[in-house]
Amino acid sequence: LDKNKYLVPSDLTVGQFYFLIRRRIQLRAEEALFFFVDDTIPPTSVTMGALFDEHHDTDGFLYIAYSDESVYG
Structure with a gap:
């Protein structure tokens, strides 16, 4: 990533954040992206707030x- 700090709206969902980051790092469709918060994968429906x-x-x-x-693979 080109930045290591992001300021996002508190009502942005984790799913929307996935989309923003995928676009920022230009992942191809066959590449999966995983987020971890405290060693767990957060639900995509939860808000960032x-x-x-x-x-x-x-x-x-x-x-x-x-x-x-x-x-x-």
């Missing part, structure tokens, strides 16, 4: 790890 409220760090940031993988 709710995710932040539950999982933000003491420094005030929400840390999301990501991984991409080819679905064809």
Whole structure:
């Protein structure tokens, strides 16, 4: 990714955030993208605000790890 900090609206869903990041890193359709928050994959329907409220760090940031993988091996 070209940036390591993103400011997004609190009502943005994780699914919409997936779409934004996929477009930003130009993933092909056969490549899967996974987000991890506290070693779990968050539901795509949860809002970023709710995710932040539950999982933000003491420094005030929400840390999301990501991984991409080819679905064809």
